[in-house]
Amino acid sequence: MKKTLVAGALSLLIPAIGLAAEYNLTVDRVKIDTGEFVKEGVGYNGKSPGPVLRFKEGEEVSINVTNNLDEMTSIHWHGLILPFEQDGVPGISFPGIKPGETFTYKFPITQSGTYWFHSHSGFQEPEGAFGSIIIEPEGREPFRYDREYVVQLTDKHPHSSERVMRNLKVTPDYYNRKQQTVGEFFSDASENGFLSTVKERLAWGGMRMMQADVEDLQGFTGMINGKSPKQNWTGIFEPGERIRLRFINSSAMTYFDIRIPGLEMTVVQADGNNVQPVNVDEFRIGVAETYDVIVRPKDEQAYTIFAESKGRSGYARATLATEEGMEAAVPELREPARLTMADMGGMSGMDHGDMPGMDHGDMAENDEMAGMDHSNMANMDHGSMAMPEAGPSDPFYAEGSGLVPTAANGGKFLSYADLKAQKPLYEQREPAREIELRLTGNMERYTWSINGVKYEDADPIRLKYGERVRFKFVNETMMTHPMHLHGMWSILDVGAGQWNPVKHTVSVQPGTTVYMETEVDASGQWAFHCHLTYHMAAGMFRKVIVEGGPESTQAASSEQSSNAGGDV
Amino acid sequence: MISPRLIVAATAMSISFTAFGGGTHGGGHGHGANAGEPGKAGDANRTVSIKMYDNYYEPETIAVNPGETVRFVVQNKGQLVHEFNIGTPDVHEAHQKEMMMMVEHGAIQGGKLNHDMMEMDMGDGQSMKHDDPNSVLLEPGESAEIIWTFSKQGNIEFACNVPGHYQAGMYGDVNFN
Structure with missing residues (x-):
């Protein structure tokens, strides 16, 4: 034996x-x-x-x-x-x-x-x-390409990270240069009326947020594969080749909007998992996300890979060319997006139960605030709020949001709603339970937390091996949070059932509710946090403990292997 | 608010279908001449089996003699809708716009074809029917035959023009002996 x-x-x-x-x-x-x-x-x-x-x-x-x-x-x-x-x-x-x-x-x-x-x-x-x-x-990939390049982005700041954190703690808008000015206040006042402008400003102040808080860290240099825009990382190609670009956003804080003027991009993978191919002109990459695209430059010329920061305070730039040293035009930065009152839809005092994310299909088109419980918002006058009319929409941004990205060439901008798994990884089944995670923070003191509690003071989230859980993220802040669960996949609910895409990092936009499901198939203990460096450091972080499962015996197997035979 | 948009879409569709009509119906006009023409079963002395997976073909190249008639037996072995379409790269590119429209209008939904939607009258006698002799559009598990005569040498590919599939690499080369 x-x-x-x-x-x-x-x-x-x-x-x-x-x-x-x-x-x-x-x-x-x-x-x-x-x-x-x-x-x-x-x-x-x-x-x-x-x-x-x-x-x-x-x-x-x-x-x-x-x-x-x-x-x-x-x-x-x-x-x-x-x-x-x-x-x-x-x-x-x-x-x-x-x-x-x-x-x-x-x-x-x-x-x-x-x-x-x-x-x-x-x-x-x-x-x-x-x-x-x-x-x-192990097997073949469900797509073909002749060459590939990693395109790894980061936001290099001249200050040390510890200094940045200290400054943010003392003065949260230290790195935010895009604040509204007195001049803008008066132009708003003449357009919208003095009283409503004052009210709106008071509302923003009441939320301890500033309207231009699209990015809380500006003043960085965007880098691609260790090269700044000036140093211009260059990938070589032969005309007619299909090139796979593996975009990775390793930034501390920065979301990038990526385009290659003159080339259509076919997105074939997100966060390492193949998706049904989508042709796009531009896409937004959240912090810690990855997107693989295939491009096919047919002409013997240079193309600029242009990655504008979401808040338009900086950019990264690289080049695809048939020879080293060739360059194409580098576009100007576009005007920064501005938060609207809709982007604070998730702020406390509002009923966000039926807010955006997935289920605003029944909201009236011109009533962006529909779906909120106005009765709790004592000192706000919705009637006088200035809202952009019929702007671009995306089910993963608040209805009426000022943040919805659009393609520079007027074409297709990738949405989470376009992501469908190429091949479902798990059988579709009902989750055993739902766990609500409110993403919370106080911009004035630069504290960031989950359900109002920061990491040091929080109990771990306990999951049971073998169950499927549904996470409900409710973003009550005005920042976007890229939530990263370690060890197990995040199945993002885009409304596609078994074709929902499988990710490791899920961005939750201001004022929205986003759902993801997880098959709890890895025992042990794991981290679960916002991947923005300074939000994570401030406490937007949880430990997840998976109870039960075969791993508890497997974990100890290295010590037990010598006498394993005796038990049989 | 909504109706003007629909009219725009319908107009765009009829334009694109009209443009396409001239391009692919073989028989000696437009690009179709380069790709060949529908063949007669009796002329086919060879059967080539093409399997469609998500998102690639097996095989990815076929060799033919100029003037040869081939019977293709096409099977969709994947979980998504796929097309087998014989044409020049330009014709494929034009057809991709139509297929995009089929997706936008719900005629192609991942692994399903909505036949009612494809039959729907889009005005001007146009529909989203996918009945050109150089192509088949198949749901998972379906199979079909095409008999095609490669009249003369040219730059010919077989391709799946479901949005994104061709760009991701779902195409094959027709090489002439």
Whole structure:
């Protein structure tokens, strides 16, 4: 009996050995040069961004991470499905990696697609500690391309992240240059009447938000693959080739609107999971999201990859060209979007039960405030509010929102509603229960929280292995929050049933309610947080504990393996 | 508010269908001449099996002799609606606009075809019927035959023009021996 067990164990080991691969990463102090300023930062293997790690679905990876810093570090494999001890969140998955220490991550690769990795310690990630991951699938991909490039974006700020956080805490609008001016106040007053303008301003003040709070961090330089707009990262192509661009937003705080003037883009993957192809002219990439697009430049010329920040305070730029050194025109930044009263639809005092997200289909077209309970809004006069009439709409933005993006060329701008899974990952079934997470914050004190409670004071969210849960995000703030659940997939409800797309990061727009479902199929404990660096640091974060499941025995299996035979 | 928009859409559709009509009905006008023409069953001495998956063909290339008539047996093995369409790249591009309209009007919904919608009278005698002899549009599990004569050499591809599919790489090359 023992013999067969040994043979069984060996046969299990052999395929694992056959596909085992070892990788080495060092965590180093680096210099980051934007062409405008040079900054101390953190990188991998001597550089920021770190290397592209290329894995193959089905292989078992060992990654040796050597910490050359004089402080603790960690690496989180963003979007990868793995045992929780390998997830790299200090205090939740493991204690962290001490200075001088080498920690070996070991996990099987069970998926394919575009992902990234980053430090989950302090402010190392916004300081440059990130890289990209490409996982080749076991079988063929459901699309074809001749070349591929990683396009990894970040928002490099001249101030250190700790200084940014201090400034935001003391003066939340420190980095917000787009505040309304006295001049604008008088022009609003002449258009809308003095009284309604005063009332509206009072309303914004009452919410402890400022109308121009589209971005809370400005003054950065947009970077692509470590190059600033001036340094112009360039990808080479031959005319007629199909090129797969793997966009990864590794920014601390910045959403980018991406377009390539002269080229249509076909979106084929979001957050590492294939989607039914969608042709678009432009798309918005949230912090921590990834989108893979296929483009086919037919002419022998240069094309600009233009990534404008959502608040239009900065941009990243790169080039696709048939030869190094070629350039195309770089567009001007467009006018910044402005929040409207609709974007604060989720603020307390309003009944957001039947607010946007998915179910405003029955709202009257010209009554953007329909669906809210006006009775609770004591000191607001809706009749006199200035609302944009029949602006662009998107079911994932509040009705009447000033934030709905439009394509610069008047064409198609990708919406979450366009994302449909290429192949459903899970059987469709009813969730066992719903968990409401109100995204909350106080802009005046720069506190960010979930259900009004910040991380330090909160109980963990407890899930049961094997259940399917429905998360209801209610954004009661006026910022967009990219919510990232570790370890398990976020199935975004776009109303497509079994074709709902599977993501790792879900953006929740101001004044909206968004639903996602999760198949609780990974035991252990996991992080769940807003991926905006300074929101996460301020407390918009939860620990998730998955109770039960086979992993509880598997986690201890390394110690038990030697006597496992005796039990049978 | 709503009706003017519908009129615009309907007009756009009839224009695009008219433009397309000239392009693909084989028989010696427009681009269709390059792709060939519908063949007679009796002339086909070879059957080529084409399997459509999400979103690619097997095989992705076929070789033919100039003037040869081929019977294609096309099966949709995927979970989404797919098309098998023989034409030049230009014709495919024109047809993609029509297919986009079919999606926008709910005639193609992921894995389903809405036949009622395709039959619907869009005005001016136009409909979204997908009945051109150079193509078939199939739901998952369906199969169909096309008999096609490759009259003369040209730049010919077989392609799925469901929005996004061609761009993502769902096409194959017709190589001439």
